[in-house]
Amino acid sequence: MPDPRFFKVQGPFSAKELAKIGEANLVRNDCGNKKFSDVKTLVEANVEDVSFLHNSSYLEQFKKSNAGLCVLHPLQKKNAPKSMVLLLTERPYVAYAKIAQAFYPVDEPNGLIAETAFIDKTSRVGGLTSIGAGVVIKENVQIGSRCKIDENVIIGAGVKIGDDCRIGVSASVYFSLIGSRVVLYAGVRLGEAGFGFAASSGQFVTLPQLGRVIVGDDVEIGANTTVDRGSGSDTVIGNRCRIDNLVQIAHNVTLGEGCILVSQSGIAGSTKVGNHVVIGGQAAIAGHLSIGDKVKIGGQSGILKDIPPGEQYGGSPGVPIREWLRQAVILGRMAKKRK
Amino acid sequence: MPDPRFFKVQGPFSAKELAKIGEANLVRNDCGNKKFSDVKTLVEANVEDVSFLHNSSYLEQFKKSNAGLCVLHPLQKKNAPKSMVLLLTERPYVAYAKIAQAFYPVDEPNGLIAETAFIDKTSRVGGLTSIGAGVVIKENVQIGSRCKIDENVIIGAGVKIGDDCRIGVSASVYFSLIGSRVVLYAGVRLGEAGFGFAASSGQFVTLPQLGRVIVGDDVEIGANTTVDRGSGSDTVIGNRCRIDNLVQIAHNVTLGEGCILVSQSGIAGSTKVGNHVVIGGQAAIAGHLSIGDKVKIGGQSGILKDIPPGEQYGGSPGVPIREWLRQAVILGRMAKKRK
């Protein structure tokens, strides 16, 4: 299915190779040398293709799928079509992701620097890093090796970027120190001044925003998302955070490691978020709060209080999720009664 | 009122010509040759101007308006000032829109290609298409005729764009096949990788996003809106969809024809939206759902379940709108009681 105008497939790979790449168990060893040439959805896959089942809502598609090889959980083995080669794993989605990466590896940066790119003479760019047209890299910037800086990106003075990073078109990065293997999608705004001012009899006095944005390793930040720099201390995005499109992260927010922020969510200033926190789409967290490790916040929730580790919250104002679900049930019952 | 620094008026047009353009009925034929020279709001219009009434909340302004000609519904005829020339139609807003387009047609593309634009030699650009400064068009792109590609737009390899399209400044288009008469506003991000990864003991493995964005004909997509490409199947925007600013459309979403998505709404991955669905501002639809034809979803709603065709939903979590309104009434009553 991947359109060859956009994607160039690698391979083919044998079932045995795919089992190794995906760290999964091949059910029938006699199929080990059978070769597969692409990854496709259950509906579109044919006998030469690899597909996967990780969500039971696709079970009916799976039962009828013509995929030659499928990655799935051992519990689903019983539902597989007879002729399908099976790779079993407790984490079929992870295994499939690794296999798909083998078929469709990310483009290697080629080290080309576009003629219309501007790199200040005080700045350093590592080996194999490619720089697109219209890029401007200001004074004293350090960019690591094998990065890909796409067209029209602006990198402000003093910014540091690690190795193997990718900065999408028209993104801007100011006042930031960025780790390695970080991906910023198109239109990201990193390091703009936060929303900081003091009110005085109808006038506003801007508070100089003197902090930075510190981004760990293996972070991804989605398209048109905004991450303001700190006002005094820093705004911090921990290692392995995954942030979706159109998210707002205000000044001085700190995210721990491995947090997931779904699209259009927002975190107000100075809130501290722990590790492995999941924040649903369009959820908001007020400022100056503390959100514990492994907290899960439902979509559109509005969190106004600290949340202890491990809790799940929902609703606006946010409450423990079971309470929120009961609220919805009670409201629903009342509304269904006459009058 | 249109400021001549920004807008160049055409015309004048006679009442008879305007009736034809707007497909409306001229009340007094003896006025057919009277000429009108501009369109203005009810408050600002004078005797040589055209205005319209389509929303009864402007009725008082209408009664006092000095507009020389007004487009309105036959039922409002009785409220018209005596000297006003009237064009009657069941759809005054549509008629007015067509008349206003006659006075203020969209600028014709002039076929100019800016010196600083880069077009890869493998790409083709149709006749009369204009290309602004700083534009980059990568390999194997096809762009139709009479398009207008504004400054600093980036078009990724393999992208296809039909005729009479307009791409606003700093927008980016990757992995996309786009129909004709499509308008992307400034800062649109089309075809970025979706928010797709598999979690594995605190690590995330990115799932290659191998689908495309398919955009039908006559679609408009608002400023800074993000539409991610599919993960395997495609993200699809049907013909005549109108999408406002700052909207998020996740991977694999499909929109039918003629949907309206108001600003800051968001649709999570793999949800299928029917034809002529209206989604209010800041509303959210969870992933993997099915939304029927002609569904209307209120602003700030949070839809967590499939919705059958023709229903109206509101609230978060979303319920049928009458139920939501009753919930609000009941809650309001309870809150007004002491304690």
Next chain:
Amino acid sequence: MPDPRFFKVQGPFSAKELAKIGEANLVRNDCGNKKFSDVKTLVEANVEDVSFLHNSSYLEQFKKSNAGLCVLHPLQKKNAPKSMVLLLTERPYVAYAKIAQAFYPVDEPNGLIAETAFIDKTSRVGGLTSIGAGVVIKENVQIGSRCKIDENVIIGAGVKIGDDCRIGVSASVYFSLIGSRVVLYAGVRLGEAGFGFAASSGQFVTLPQLGRVIVGDDVEIGANTTVDRGSGSDTVIGNRCRIDNLVQIAHNVTLGEGCILVSQSGIAGSTKVGNHVVIGGQAAIAGHLSIGDKVKIGGQSGILKDIPPGEQYGGSPGVPIREWLRQAVILGRMAKKRK
């Protein structure tokens, strides 16, 4: 704390000078000549640094702070460490902001015009205004003195910008008249066509958007925020409004003076907002409403009706805030009861 790679400090300043800059009272005059060299957070400040206390949630940090000088409210004097020099004022945040501006003044524009910037020969740019690489300034634009137009900004034909303005990278400005001392952050979209069309049997007819965006003096508009131009009358942003990131302001909205719009909030078409209105994050206001002076709207609220001056609203649908808080309490109680 401010990282010298990003920020260049001025000073030092004596306690007496700082008291004058901050319009605050120096508690011990014998310290008037003591010099201070930087501003830092309470936790990070040392004896040579200035810090401030304006929010009692930082009281414990204040008590333990090693800051040499601190700006605070007279009521907090009793909690100060003994060796700290104190500047007392009713508005410690305002005083601190002014002091911080003295240590870290905004960069002066240097009047440089990048070689790759394009300025149409019919346009005029005032003295000392600097223009970044890749900027395009179209026909008949007027830009005042001492402005800073950052890289890849596009200014449409006829636009007028006052003195001492700053336009962030990749922002675009069309059909707009902008006052002085205005700051647009990166990626702002000013003056795109509003979401205006007439529906006719499944087709949409675009209504030409013939108004402008009028921006007063001392306005700030956050990153990736969108402000559509009017459809006939204008979209108006009053003097001293402060608008955060990712906000949507639809066509014909008028904001009075000194309004504060927090991130991801949105205002639908033709709504009139008074002076000194505060709109919380992710709040939405429906179209064609009137919001009185000094109204405060809570985060995530959904306002569907006019609000008289001075009221505070919350909830979706929005109600007076005390009612909303009672609703939350009542719902909470009901949900906690068994069943």
